[in-house]
Structures are given as C-alpha cells and as structure tokens.
Amino acid sequence: MLDIDKVRKKFPILKQVVNKQPLIYFDSGATSQKPQCVIDSINYFYSNSNSNVHRGIHTLGDRATVSYEEARNKVAKFINAQAKEIVWTKGATESLNLLANGLSNFLHPGDVILISALEHHANIVPWQQVCANTGAILKIIPLDETTEKIKLETTYQLIDLYKPKILSISHASNTLGNIQPITDIIQYSKKYQTITIIDGAQAFMHLRPDMLKLNCDFYVFSAHKSLGPTGLGGLYGKYELLNSLPVYQTGGEMIKSVSFDTSTFTDAPGKFEAGTPNISGVISFGCAIDFMNKIDFLDQKTHEKSLFIYLKSQLEKISGIILYGDLELNIGTISFNYKNEHPFDIATLLDQCGIAVRVGNHCTQPLMRCLNIEGTVRISLAFYNTKNEIQQFIIHLKQCLSLLD
Amino acid sequence: MNDSYINVKNQITQAGSWQEKYREIMTLGKELPVLPQELKVDSAIVDGCESNVWLYINFNNEERKLLIAADSDTRIVKGLLSIILYLYSDLTPNQILLIDANKEFEEMALLKHLSPSRGNGIKAILNEINRKAYLMNK
Numbered sequence: 001m002l003d004i005d006k007v008r009k010k011f012p013i014l015k016q017v018v019n020k021q022p023l024i025y026f027d028s029g030a031t032s033q034k035p036q037c038v039i040d041s042i043n044y045f046y047s048n049s050n051s052n053v054h055r056g057i058h059t060l061g062d063r064a065t066v067s068y069e070e071a072r073n074k075v076a077k078f079i080n081a082q083a084k085e086i087v088w089t090k091g092a093t094e095s096l097n098l099l100a101n102g103l104s105n106f107l108h109p110g111d112v113i114l115i116s117a118l119e120h121h122a123n124i125v126p127w128q129q130v131c132a133n134t135g136a137i138l139k140i141i142p143l144d145e146t147t148e149k150i151k152l153e154t155t156y157q158l159i160d161l162y163k164p165k166i167l168s169i170s171h172a173s174n175t176l177g178n179i180q181p182i183t184d185i186i187q188y189s190k191k192y193q194t195i196t197i198i199d200g201a202q203a204f205m206h207l208r209p210d211m212l213k214l215n216c217d218f219y220v221f222s223a224h225k226s227l228g229p230t231g232l233g234g235l236y237g238k239y240e241l242l243n244s245l246p247v248y249q250t251g252g253e254m255i256k257s258v259s260f261d262t263s264t265f266t267d268a269p270g271k272f273e274a275g276t277p278n279i280s281g282v283i284s285f286g287c288a289i290d291f292m293n294k295i296d297f298l299d300q301k302t303h304e305k306s307l308f309i310y311l312k313s314q315l316e317k318i319s320g321i322i323l324y325g326d327l328e329l330n331i332g333t334i335s336f337n338y339k340n341e342h343p344f345d346i347a348t349l350l351d352q353c354g355i356a357v358r359v360g361n362h363c364t365q366p367l368m369r370c371l372n373i374e375g376t377v378r379i380s381l382a383f384y385n386t387k388n389e390i391q392q393f394i395i396h397l398k399q400c401l402s403l404l405d
Numbered sequence: 406m407n408d409s410y411i412n413v414k415n416q417i418t419q420a421g422s423w424q425e426k427y428r429e430i431m432t433l434g435k436e437l438p439v440l441p442q443e444l445k446v447d448s449a450i451v452d453g454c455e456s457n458v459w460l461y462i463n464f465n466n467e468e469r470k471l472l473i474a475a476d477s478d479t480r481i482v483k484g485l486l487s488i489i490l491y492l493y494s495d496l497t498p499n500q501i502l503l504i505d506a507n508k509e510f511e512e513m514a515l516l517k518h519l520s521p522s523r524g525n526g527i528k529a530i531l532n533e534i535n536r537k538a539y540l541m542n543k
Contacts, residue, residue, distance in 0.1 A: 019423070341480075342456060342478055342479040342480065344456045344479040344481065344482070345431075345479050345481050348427075348481050349427060349481075352423045352427070374478075399424070403424060403427060403428055403431070404431075404480065
C-alpha cells in the first residue's frame with residue numbers, strides 16, 4: 001500500500017496554506033507538483049556542475065554531460081526504449097510540432113491524418129497547418145454521444161476507410177481523463193503501415209507507458225506533468241523512423257560539419273537538439289524518474305483508482321452535478337458542471353477555500369462543441385492526493401454551490 | 406467618488422466572511438441590467454478566456470459623462486462589473502482619470518481579480534474606461 005503520509009512529505013508545496021485554508025491541489029493535469037529531490041537537483045546542478053554539455057574538455061563539462069545523458073537513459077528505461085530513441089524538447093507541444101514538421105515531407109495531397117475528437121489543441125493545430133501546407137486531409141474519430149468516449153469499432157471502420165498515413169491520438173484525455181484504447185488502435189493501424197503517434201502528456205505519470213508493448217512509432221510527453229520541471233518534454237521515436245525525419249531546428253550541437261556552402265548533421269537524437277539544451281531541466285527530470293521508480297506502480301495505481309472512485313461517487317450524490325467522460329477507464333480526471341452555473345464562478349469560490357481546480361475549455365474547444373458545452377470544472381488527481389482532501393473538497397463544494405443556488 | 410459607490414464598497418469591506426462577501430458581489434451582479442441578446446456580439450467581447458464579457462462605452466458629449474453598459478455570463482464577473490459601474494458612474498473624464506481602481510480593488514480585497522492569470526477581462530475593462538476617458542479629456 002502507498003504510504004501516503006510519507007509521499008506527501010516529499011512535496012514541500014503541499015504544506016501550503018492558501019486563503020487561510022490548507023491547500024488542496026486538484027490541478028495536476030495542468031502541471032504536477034514537484035518532489036523535494038527534483039527541486040534540490042536543480043539547485044545542486046547550478047551550485048556544483050554547471051557547465052555546457054557535449055563539448056567541455058574540463059571536469060565540470062564531463063560531469064554535466066554524464067548527468068544529462070544519464071537522465072536520457074533513465075527515461076528510456078522507464079518507458080522500455082533505447083536512449084537514442086529519446087529526444088529532449090521543450091514540451092509535448094514542441095514534440096508534436098517537431099513530428100508534424102518532419103512528417104509533412106512524407107505526405108501527398110489527399111493523404112489522411114486521423115486524430116480523435118478528444119485531442120488537445122496541441123494535437124490538432126499542428127496537423128491543420130500540415131494539411132494546409134501539403135494538401136493532406138484531417139479526419140476525426142468521433143466522440144460517441146452516449147458513452148462520451150471513442151468507439152473501437154468506429155475507429156477501425158475509419159482506419160479501413162481512410163488508410164491514414166498518420167494517426168495521432170492521446171493516450172489519455174486532458175479534459176475528461178478517458179484512457180483511450182490505444183494498444184488496439186495502434187495494432188490495427190499496422191494493417192496500412194500508418195505512422196502512429198501517441199500524445200502521452202497526461203498519461204505518462206499515471207500509466208507509465210511501455211514502448212515495446214504499445215508498439216507505436218512515436219510517443220510524446222511533458223516533464224512538468226510528471227513531477228519534472230517546466231520547459232522540458234520528450235519525444236520517443238522508433239529509431240529508424242525517427243532518424244529518417246528531417247531536422248527541425250538547426251544550429252550548434254546538432255551538426256557533424258559546417259562549411260559556408262553546406263552542413264551535415266549528426267544522427268538522432270542529437271540532430272533534433274539544436275543549441276544548448278535545458279540541462280538542469282533534463283537532469284532534474286532524471287531525478288523525477290528516480291522518484292517514480294521508488295514508488296511501486298501497482299500501489300500508485302491502486303491509490304489513484306480508489307481516489308477516483310471515491311470522488312466520482314461523492315460527486316454523483318450531489319443533485320444538479322453533471323459528470324462527463326469515461327468514468328471507468330480514467331487517469332483520475334473528472335470534468336463536471338453544476339446546473340447552469342458557470343464553471344468560473346464555482347472555481348472562484350473553491351479558490352476561497354484553498355482548492356485549486358481548472359475551469360474553461362481546457363484547450364479542447366472542438367471537444368466542448370461535441371459535448372455541447374462551453375466549459376467545465378476539472379479536477380485532476382495525482383497519487384499525492386488523499387481521501388481526506390476529497391472529503392474536504394466535497395464539504396467546500398457543497399457550500400460553494402449553495403451560494404449559487 | 407459618488408455615495409452609492411461608497412455604500413457598495415462598505416458593504417463589501419464589512420462582509421464578515423468570504424461567503425458573505427461573494428454573496429454580496431453576486432447580488433450586485435443581479436442588479437446589473439441584462440444586456441439585450443442582440444448586443445451580445447463578438448465585436449463587443451472583451452478578450453478573456455475563462456468567461457465572456459461584453460462591454461459598451463459611450464461618451465455623452467452634452468453631459469461630458471461616460472455611459473457604460475456591460476454584461477457577463479458569470480455571476481462573479483457580473484458583480485465585479487456592477488462595482489465598476491458604481492465606481493465610474495456619473496463622473497467626468499477628468500474625475501475618472503483621478504481614480505486609482507487598483508487601490509479600490511485592493512481595499513475591497515478583490516485585487517486578485519485584476520491579475521493577468523484570471524483572463525476575466527476586468528483589467529481590460531478598466532484599461533478601456535481609462536483610455537476613453539483620456540481621449541475625451543484631451
């Protein structure tokens with residue numbers, strides 16, 4: 001069983017008092033909180049090893065490079081991949097842009113890019129741009145109106161119909177928390193040699209994806225949603241395909257040789273990491289991975305699941321509350337509305353109680369249109385949350401809702 | 406500053422709890438005249454991502470006063486709009502420019518509603534009122 005008291009002690013921010021109330025942080029989908037070791041490692045790096053990577057013939061340079069590449073190994077091991085298949089980016093958004101940019105060279109007018117109705121804007125807009133530039137067509141796996149998730153059968157039919165060149169879908173929805181049936185979809189897409197991309201921004205921490213098992217071509221993630229620092233993300237790619245992509249940004253670090261006439265580039269991952277990288281970010285993310293490795297995954301899943309079930313059952317008891325999405329296969333994120341009240345009002349009142357939730361369209365405007373709503377209040381849990389916090393939240397929520405009635 | 410605003414401000418600063426304070430704000434919102442549907446058009450929307458705010462500001466040349474009409478789809482923002490209308494109503498452009506809205510919001514402990522992360526457009530409305538007042542004052 002997860003020793004929750006011990007876990008919480010590692011997150012200094014969770015001790016905060018906000019608006020005279022103990023902080024209840026239910027916005028981990030926006031960004032997770034950071035354990036002390038991650039915070040300390042940034043301080044330690046700048047105090048002891050600060051130096052540029054891959055070029056110093058001095059001790060500090062060696063130290064920085066070793067730690068930097070060690071973090072790549074840690075992440076690779078964590079997701080069951082090879083270190084050379086991991087590219088550092090500034091976030092899942094940049095990873096998707098890198099892919100959209102690189103893969104656009106393989107597209108012809110009329111080729112189909114298939115995404116789902118639950119995608120974050122970061123997994124929609126880059127593909128729209130690609131379509132505008134290449135003549136490719138963006139198609140959508142629809143949301144089933146009754147279950148509020150995508151249907152596997154429909155997805156298969158669309159794959160058969162369009163034989164998409166690219167399929168890019170989220171492992172878990174940031175707005176609804178739905179865990180999507182990506183293993184089956186990836187498997188089915190092999191029929192047409194579709195390039196499969198998984199947006200794992202939300203799933204990385206909750207589901208600990210295994211690249212060998214998933215067998216997708218690319219998987220993108222953000223460090224800050226998985227205990228790491230902001231400004232860092234990653235891109236996993238099957239090596240041959242990854243290395244075949246053209247460079248995204250150019251400059252120092254990523255070249256083999258440069259003359260005034262032409263340049264040659266190093267192989268992946270180096271060729272996608274132009275300029276001085278986010279060294280302290282990478283190293284501290286390595287510490288975040290160490291931290292996760294120390295937590296038994298089954299314990300984490302069991303704890304998160306029980307929190308989710310409890311929260312769901314408590315919310316369902318409040319008359320006037322409408323819950324959205326898949327309430328079975330879920331990473332611990334619940335979107336809701338109350339009668340005709342505006343989510344903004346609910347969140348503003350909750351903030352007075354020291355409770356952090358997110359409101360709005362959550363960068364999923366097309367999904368909001370599918371659900372016929374403007375926005376929701378979103379609670380996104382993490383393993384460092386407690387049943388007691390949910391109890392407190394429900395008491396405060398009822399109080400806030402009574403102010404609106 | 407006019408008496409009705411002073412009254413409103415007192416009600417808010419003297420609220421015994423945050424619940425009472427926000428109830429007060431939402432009640433003020435209910436008093437705000439509802440903007441007719443045909444005026445709730447995109448061109449009148451103040452940029453903000455968490456709620457819709459529609460704003461009209463006109464200058465009455467004869468009386469040299471600003472006429473403000475505003476509405477929002479959230480109760481709290483509507484209440485804040487109502488406070489703003491009390492704050493600025495019946496004032497000349499010159500008087501408007503002398504008002505320190507930040508200070509007023511701070512004294513009501515509502516300053517956080519002007520923070521850039523809110524995206525509720527309150528700050529934008531204050532800027533717009535001041536811009537119009539400045540133009541009229543010239």
